[in-house]
């Protein structure tokens with residue numbers, strides 16, 4: 013198991029990393045990438061959207077812009093992260109919760125989105141299955157994951173810290189969760205990091 017693929021360790025890491033998270037995040041994730049994530053969820057104004065692992069609210073901003081602040085329900089394991097998102101979006105609905113055991117009934121949301129959180133889930137297939145379960149039939153599940161590095165040296169270092177799934181692995185998890193019409197985009201924040209992440213979207217049938 014990688015260092016941060018453990019809920020207790022991820023939770024402790026973010027308790028402290030939270031203090032500088034907003035300064036570091038823009039080096040790895042761009043607004044363009046977050047726009048693609050929400051585009052791939054195919055949401056419209058008034059839809060009820062779940063965000064899993066909302067952190068301090070970078071992706072929440074893009075979802076709020078599309079569907080309206082009070083139509084967003086966001087979950088995160090780390091209160092120190094979420095408290096900043098709560099301040100940014102006081103009309104959105106925030107809950108402390110675990111991606112692998114979402115505190116919602118089946119078929120509630122028009123779409124479920126998670127950007128940059130799956131790499132800390134010890135059982136990513138279960139998290140995707142949970143996102144599919146709470147999404148209405150016809151709705152989309154979208155995740156953004158850091159992609160397995162092509163360079164073996166960087167791959168070894170990266171995978172000792174947290175999960176860096178391949179695109180094929182993500183697609184396999186989506187299929188296992190019963191999702192269909194699977195689409196993906198490999199992208200990144202800079203030209204030299206043009207395939208840092210993979211964004212995968214699938215439809216619940």
Ligand SMILES: C[S@@+](CC[C@H](N)C(=O)[O-])C[C@H]1O[C@@H](n2cnc3c(N)ncnc32)[C@H](O)[C@@H]1O
Pocket residue numbers: 019022023026037064065066067068069070071072087088089090093109110111112126127128129132133
């Ligand atoms: C990279 S940050 C958040 C990214 C955020 N979505 C954004 O766009 O900036 C990852 C977040 O995932 C949360 N997290 C890690 N494991 C989780 C789990 N099992 N369930 C819910 N949230 C989790 C962490 O607390 C952290 O806030």
